[in-house]
Amino acid sequence: MQRWEYKVVSLSDGQYTETLNEYGRDGWELVSVAPDVRGLPVPDPGGGSLPRPRALGRLEDAAARLSGIGGDDAADPAPATISTTLLWVLRRPLGED
DSSP states (O other): OOOEEEEEEEOOSSOHHHHHHHHHHTTOEEEEEEEEEEEEEOOOGGGSSSOOOHHHHHHHHHHHHHHHTTSOGGGSOOOEEEEEEEEEEEEEEOOOO
């Protein structure tokens, strides 16, 4: 029965062809490419330099007060944005022992 060794790498430098060719010379073959999704904290909207109409500020204040009712603010996780990079899954045959 064939056994495989696997490697997962993130190639974010834009030189995919060159890097994959190097792995190929070492006996690795590309099996799959999968997204690696991670959450990032959302920047504070109040910290920006864009002016905000007062009506929006009042709505945000009311929403903040409502979200604080009945719970501890510290327990709520911070909102997040999504960042995606690609993971390259490689394999090569294991030598017979």
